[in-house]
Amino acid sequence: MVFEKRSSWFFRRIVAGSTLLLAMVVWQYAFAFESQAANIYTKAVQHEKRLSKDIELDTKRKPADILPFTQIKTGDAVLELGAGGGYTTELVSLLVGDTGKVYAHFLYNKERLKDNRLPNVIPLREHSLSEHITVLEENNVGPNDLDAIIIFFVLHDIYLNSEMSEQLLTTLYSSLKPGGRLIILDNAAKPDEGLTQIGTLHRIGENFVKDVFVKAGFVIDQTSDVLRNKADQHTKPWGDFKGLQDRFAIRFKKPESL
Numbered sequence: 105m106v107f108e109k110r111s112s113w114f115f116r117r118i119v120a121g122s123t124l125l126l127a128m129v130v131w132q133y134a135f136a137f138e139s140q141a142a143n144i145y146t147k148a149v150q151h152e153k154r155l156s157k158d159i160e161l162d163t164k165r166k167p168a169d170i171l172p173f174t175q176i177k178t179g180d181a182v183l184e185l186g187a188g189g190g191y192t193t194e195l196v197s198l199l200v201g202d203t204g205k206v207y208a209h210f211l212y213n214k215e216r217l218k219d220n221r222l223p224n225v226i227p228l229r230e231h232s233l234s235e236h237i238t239v240l241e242e243n244n245v246g247p248n249d250l251d252a253i254i255i256f257f258v259l260h261d262i263y264l265n266s267e268m269s270e271q272l273l274t275t276l277y278s279s280l281k282p283g284g285r286l287i288i289l290d291n292a293a294k295p296d297e298g299l300t301q302i303g304t305l306h307r308i309g310e311n312f313v314k315d316v317f318v319k320a321g322f323v324i325d326q327t328s329d330v331l332r333n334k335a336d337q338h339t340k341p342w343g344d345f346k347g348l349q350d351r352f353a354i355r356f357k358k359p360e361s362l
Contacts, residue, residue: 144178145171148198153221158191164347167195169330173353174287179203180251183240183279185233186258187211196254197222207243207250209236233267237275247278253286257351260290260308263299273320280358286322288313289331291342292350305341310352322356329353 149167162168176182178201187193187208194216197206206225216222231239240246253276255262262268276286293300293307301307314324336350343349 144199148195151198153198154194158194161191161347165191166330169328170289170353171195171199173326173328173330173355174252174254175285175355176200176252176254181205181207181245181249183207183209183245183250183253183276184211185209185253185255186261187227188258189213190216192254192256193225194222197225200224207240207245209239233262233272234269236272240275240279245279248281250279251281251284253280253284255287256289257291259288259313260299260302260306263308264302264306273316277321277358282358283360284358285325286317286356286358288317288354288356289351292332292336292338292352294338297338301338305338307338307342307349310354313352313354317354317356321358323359325355325357327352327354 145168148171149162174196176196176199178199180200181204182196182200184193184196184206187210190208190211190213193206193208193211200206202224204224206222207228208225209228210230211217211225211227214227217225217227226243228239228243280286290310290313291305291307293305293309295309295311297307297309298312299308301309318324331351331353333345333348333350336345336348338350
């Protein structure tokens with residue numbers, strides 16, 4: 105009887121020790137995976153290829169916080185609406201790497217691409233967003249092909265230029281893979297001001313943005329306050345704050361199961 109009790113106690117100790125060891129191994133692997141994931145964003149921000157004029161903007165644009173928020177990873181296919189000067193285009197290009205692609209709409213600074221400098225960036229031809237689906241098809245982008253879409257600081261301009269439509273929203277939704285992300289950053293108006301300040305202050309109401317994209321089928325995955333400025337009362341043009349205006353960040357997701 106004493107031997108049986110000792111054996112039972114010994115067996116329980118072995119099981120408990122094995123469980124603890126397994127838990128530690130799982131935790132170590134999870135920590136290593138998380139660290140590796142964070143490292144790809146750090147590498148993109150600190151990449152030697154980046155231009156000095158871009159690096160000067162980092163204190164205002166906070167890419168070390170925004171890139172992880174996008175959840176874009178190595179190998180992803182990404183559509184960028186309103187690439188403009190290419191600040192974000194280049195960061196995402198460095199992030200997705202040789203196995204990824206960045207489809208850049210309205211990238212006016214073509215110097216970034218000179219001498220095949222960013223070979224994974226595909227500049228889309230100039231077009232009205234009313235024909236966006238056609239341009240994507242020209243570049244072999246079809247339904248469920250994109251991992252992410254980014255619309256940084258241009259959504260209010262899309263509305264201002266009367267280029268937003270149900271067709272565009274449908275195209276963006278259908279182009280994303282199930283589980284794919286659509287990330288919007290923009291200059292904040294008062295939350296419920298909708299489109300009333302898109303021309304005067306170049307700001308847009310975030311509640312309006314949420315409603316539009318949820319109605320289009322997306323779900324709100326996460327928001328971030330990293331670009332917020334509580335001192336901004338949303339009564340002055342965004343430019344008065346020299347790049348430190350109040351800005352919202354919303355990550356939408358296409359549902360996994362449709």
